[in-house]
Amino acid sequence: MSAQDIPRATGAFVDDDGIPEYNAYGADWSDIAAEATRLGQQRIVVNMGPQHPSTHGVLRVMLEIEGETVTEARAGIGYLHTGIEKNMEYRTWTQGVTFCTRMDYVASMFQEVGYCLAVEKLLGITDDIPERASVLRVLMMELTRIGSHLVAVGTGGNEMGATTVMTTAFMGREDTFRIIELITGLRTNNGYIRPGGVALDAPEGAVEAIRAMIPEVKARLDELAHLQLENPIFKGRLKGIATLNLATCMALGITGPMLRATGLPYDLRKSEPYCGYETYDFQVPTSTDADAYSRVVLRMEEMYESLKIVEQCADKLEALGPGPVMVADKKIAWPAQLSLGADGQGNSLEHIKEIMGTSMEALIHHFKLVTEGFRVPAGQVYTAIEQPKGVLGVHLVSDGGTKPWRAHFRDPGFNHLQALSIMCEGGQMADVVVAIASIDFVLGGVDR
């Protein structure tokens, strides 16, 4: 069990050979505790992760403990860094969607929308996006918001031992996925939002399916609320835990439910509306308790608000009727509307007939736009949207070519993880898990 016996890529966890080091493999805690007692060490550093079920991916937390009290906590990230931003510099503007959707894979639609809004701003076509496309974008974002919040609440419950909370939440999330799959063809990592609009229109029966889904998800939310919010154990574990006041949130750049739990109703959907959010009727729930419990309550309330928006999206889709979902400019719009066939998503048959059978020019146009892509005038933009976890910022630089010169995503989770230390230090060891759950980050987005 000494440091020397364990093969490592980058050396031992502690450089000093004199310091004893233990590895816990499960069911051996009493041995370690007995050994530690025998040696009489005062200062204990616990290395939690990177593979730990409660860390939402691969997060490493280094805790210095005194008894059960955490005296120092540090988060270490980078275990899921995949170089998405670098990769995007080698792909066309349209292909970028497929990459950025895989950052925060629990809320993939938000990266897609944030990125596409930035590309559209660079192109100067923000006002030319058809209304139907914007409604579909809002619909997708709100369904994803519900899914993301359900994962946050569900896994948070699971980490405290309440598996039913997780299964109920995941069943509700599955209902939202059914609609997303019906419209986009995929459950997650959709690549559905494209610069200029969306990849394909909602199929027949989508509005009815959305209307049928709403009461089902609502029932799940009610069930979750009944299970948790008045549960004495749940309240005992979460109330007054992992608090962050308004001043700390401001200093650490914290947004989203964590900021709103301090009483500031800051929501970009209200303050800087995009995709037509100003035309929807919804509330921004707030609380002043600033603790882990109030964040769960806020996420629950936000899901009900999102359902209201989803309902309004269904109304709008019906009222708008059939229409374009891609910008009219043929130099930017994807040449073919995709369609859902029996064998999956693909080019529509009519389009294939046209380019292969009747129009050579259409074939050339399709080929040029798909392989070469469109050019974006040189310059830079920054767009920010309200992701379920907070403010998602997208910084795009174009060199006037067919690929981004630089794409940078300011993931809220990356920023919020900095607050882990301040939330945990001085608290109990068991509350670290509660703090991690109440930040609600996804390491795919944090590391990118």
Add this chain to the structure above:
Amino acid sequence: MSKNKDISSTAVNPDGIPPEGPGPEGREPLTLVTVRQGMFSESGDTSGYGGLVKHIEMPGPTDRPYGSWFDGVVDVLEELLGDKAGAAIQSVVVDRDELTLYIAREHLLEVATHLRNDQDLRFEMCLGVSGVHYPADAGNELHAVYPMQSITHNRRLRLEVAVPEADPHIPSLTSVYPANNWHERETWDFFGIIFDGHPSLARIEMPDDWQGHPQRKDYPLGGIPVEYKGAEIPSPDQRRQYR
């Protein structure tokens, strides 16, 4: 974000061809993004345009009035900086409805402090820092871009600091905006910009013993060629690409 559109400065011409030579509308270009030769990358430019050389530049400085609330903010900032204003604010760019202030690195901390503290500016949050590498822009290869957000006034602006690759030092903003701690570590990690005064400027995404700064343009993407039905497809950064 205001709804009134002023994209005249973006120089979108009907063919979608990026501007050349002097910046849009005769504005002095500010940043040379890249010098592009021919139609395709690497060898094998069969287009006949192999000798074509294009200088791609970022939109240049804007003259007053900047429009919207931009004038007011620049006025307040210039007043607070006093004599130093001319040296601190190198240029002001309004492009695509967004305000960018190019700041000299010696004055960055002071500018940021004013932006945060003054009640007429009050940019409470800095949303981190994003690095950009422009290898062709001699003497200003590395740029640090700071998006600022004012909740009080519901505004957004951008600070940009350019430094040479040979001397990549920028003062750290962590003393003004503690949230920039990890963002600066990320920019150090990926671009090699050294943020002086940062409490612990360690790598954050790459392993501690990593060599190089992966998001620089001269750092290869990596990857291996893939064989498919007898043909070999090079890795993404080695493929022939449109320019």
